[in-house]
Amino acid sequence: MFVSQQPRNPYNAPAYLANGATPHAGPAPGAVPLLPNQGRVIQTGPIRVLCIADVRGNLRSLNDLAKSARADYIIHTGDFGFYDDSSLDRIAEKTLKHVAQYSPLISEATKKAISQGGAGPVKQRFPASELPLSELPLLISGAVKLEVPVYTVWGACEDVRVLEKFRSKEYKVPNLFIIDEAQSMLLEIGGVKLRLLGLGGAVVMHKLFDNGEGRTTIAGGQGTMWTTLLQMGELVDTANRVYDPTETRVFVTHASPAREGILNQLSVTLKADFSISAGLHFRYGSSYNEFSVNPTLDHYRGKLAASKASFSDVWETVKGEVEPAIQQNETQQTLLKNALGVVEKMPSTAAGGNPFGGAAAGQSAAALGQVDESAFKNMWNFNLADAAFGWLVLEIQDGRIGTEMRAQGFNFSHRGAKQQPGVAQPTGAAASGASPLATPAPPSAQTAPPAVSSQTARPAPQAQPPKPVVPTPSPAQVKPATPQPVPTASPAPRELEKSASANGATGGAESQSPVPKNSADSIIGLFVMNAQSDDQIRDLFADEDKPKILKIDKWGAANKVVQFKTTEDRDAAMDHLPDDVKSRAPGQEDRSKPLVKLFQPPPRQFSSRGGAGNWGSSRGGAREGGNAPSGYRSAGGGTASDSEGAGRRGGRGGGRGGRGGERGGRGPRGQRGGLKGEGGSGSPATSAAAPDS
Template structure:
């Protein structure tokens, strides 16, 4: 026996010489016989056989999945999350919720639901005879995938911790509270139940409060049979729930824990929630309810210029609450007189409000009271003012927040799909060559910019005279223009010249009103290829099929083609304006007009071809005229400064100004900006524009 013991203590068997670095036990090679004396599995030591997390723990924080519960598993995989915190509008609807939901709430839920088809959404939004429930079968109005979770057909792959939001069914929440409904891995955080996550060296205490915060409903329980308040498909917070949350937080308080306050409404906008988070001694607050395209991360110190400003926000919320409390006080107090537990909860909640300042002016934030004031007047917790951090989440369809926890440190990673600015780039399509970025600087230095990719158009005079460069087209030369002395009197234009710059001199000679110069016929402006398009401009279009689905069958047959116009925009072309206008008239109202920004749905407007980008003559200063002499006085329309847009207004007021959706591009800034004050000086020194109409002359200037 002693010899056998020495085999395992002093030496290592051959099968243990090379250990698997990811396991404390040696494994036999496939098909190998066990070593003599190894009878079955060896007993596990205390640290063997345990799954040990070596990397950071990732907590995914999302908001408003709106019943699309499959997305929880998909988002968890994408974010590599170990668990999920959800901040409301989870989709607590079952198969019986549709009959209880109010018409107005149903329209709101359907408008933003990822489960209801687009044709059904359009039908609901367009209105019709009778309520929505009578116009559409229940199969076309799926409110949530929660029944699939309850039946077990759909499973949550990682733990999910959530509060309820503003659009939920109170009956469903009561069934979860009574354990009638049970879903593995789904944990509901509320005023009566908190959760503790011991992960990454941090004890994370989750405290939650669901529902919308509506001041006049703080004392209304609605259809709720317990302390949960709600009715007709909506839910809100009551003052008793806040009092119970304070009681729960006090009972489980542990100074070694890190506290996270999870709400649907945002503490940034609801002063009473802000004060409640201070009372709960929260280190973080995570909320939703603002439906932004980006998540926000802030503390009160970062968004308030002073403590007085912060106090003012709390004081306004306190005044709003007191207006309601004074109105219902006579009814509430007798109603709970026989219920001691509810009396205690009400006292807890009222104590939160009592601590809120009544005015913006308050005590010394660094301790002690201001002379002549009570020590309790307007005092706020400065540590919370600077140290409590708040996260407001984008909807789950647009972004998320990840808390990465490792070695006692909580890091953050925020992701957002963000706003779609592709419609601005679409305005540059089909508007001719674009000026290089260096055009402005080079023109102001007296150097002509590089030619655009398309060659400039040169027009021939009808009389058969020499070609000339239109004043609004950039010449395709890249050599510096020679510095020409300022002339006194315009010179006659020669009929022919080998000088390549001569056409430009011809074009600019008439600008200064020389009476003895014969002007050639003006050349027409280059045509914009988009001028011939008769169509409708569709923004936020994901595919041609989605665009076609907007139109009726009659109008689909009249579509000539659908052309891509930018990243997510289309132009639907018709043969005649009558066909286009008729199709526009038959579109649903929500596709033509929108009361609020929603970049997930197509928006249709009449296509207005953007004006061709116009450029000033070489030198970038537009057409300059002398302030002297009889040319201007004679009413010459070319005298004086003219903007690139061809009008007399400034650049910001001309045709080149930035248009709306589907409109023209931003105006060109090819060097004419800020030149108005110099327009009375007859041209700039060293610029090869029309301020120097002729070669140098020794003749004296006109008086």
């Protein structure tokens, strides 16, 4: 006899209905809506690990940086800010000045006062409230919490007492993990087992055997910390104990393995896949492997050999004291042996043994232990910028580790002072190097029509009587390309050349003279060649003529123009000069003595071959028709190219008189050789109108 049984409800719900049954109206009693994906939490997208350096006690910024980088974890490489309220009393004066100078927590006024110095130590001149070293007390008290896990080593500027309290568990901060030689961390994220091995402190050879004020194995004192050889030996022991070939190893240090050969060798010993370091304080992060920065394997061996030699010098000095001191401590003997084993594998010469621990010539591979040489190409190193300037993000997904690097970088806005095509710039701004892009012009200068002296594309009138120059503060006046005298208070010709010959600077037909139009015509003066100084020029003139000198302007590299108010004053001064100053005897070409001639302005019209205004190669000044110059132009070369401006052999107008130094052709380019037998860098104006003899 069969007994009829009620169907079992597999979902334990009183309103369970078989497939195809009509559902009842309304939700079942006690039912709650499920989350998306039927209540399962599925994490999508990569896991992001933010790598930063040198927050210098600004620990609130860790949460801000994590949000900006969308980071799930943070790795920090030292100078974290391990200072508490009692650290100020222990920190040394020199260290305090360094920490205060770069601290983001101390006000700029206090930093300036500290850098200027004063009577007494900094601790006595300022109250403790004005010298906050770190926000760590806020983390310890719980006033500030870390929103993501932070893994860090200690840096060079930390308090050893604070680190010892963290190691003894007296200080505890949620989500803060200190990785050191005794403790490594494992992150299983994105299909990767990321093993973090850390070594903090600065690497200083003569302190490798000094524990300082440390009461445990941590070394430091007076606000600074460094690495010891025993810490390196303990790190090797820790790495060997936790070794798992399925893990990806990251060596986190404060000092850079690129600069410290012993750390470089240690990273190979640890079988690290990556190294992340800081300590160089660059504005950009760097990413490299040894193969990319060393031309040969011997070059890399040489770097390791130099580090080994430095260590050996220290070891031979302290060996007699260290070995007896650890004679009774078997643990320390083991750690020292581990560290010395790292150094012993380093080559002694550039052509020595395998830097990865392989066999040298005449030795068996088993004697030293063969290590895969692929580390030379496969171990990648990252050196970080300070946290205020940039970061690195490791993006981990599906077993692949990608990178994303950001940097604030260097500020090149000061280079905006170079003129841009079609942009008129005030004379004073061009001389002082101010940027027309970075510093907007006043509204009046932007809306007012251009002045007569502005840079335009129209050719200059060809026939116009000379007019006296009246200096005006026109904002549209520019510095053109050809170095010529400036009769008013203005920058030196070399500054004019630098301002006008910047890459991409252009000018119209009027921009071939560095002074306002017709200014050379108004000069009443004497042209002095081979002059060494203004005082030497004044000594040439008679006492009654010296008060009549208005000014002495530089014209070219070694020439001057002495200006007078009237032609009568000029002629009288010329008559009073000795004959050997006004002329040279035939065959006597003494360039060490000054030679004085009447100054005559250059003519306004030139032939198509001998003038200065419209002739020029594509590498120099404006071409015929006032077209803009093209190509690269040296900042100090005026209209000439680099080789021509330097007066090299074969250059047009060089010291050997090429193309115009003797024949007087091609205007200012040829005249860079000066008059035959005179100064090597004559005035552009004196060739077209030679001084009277």
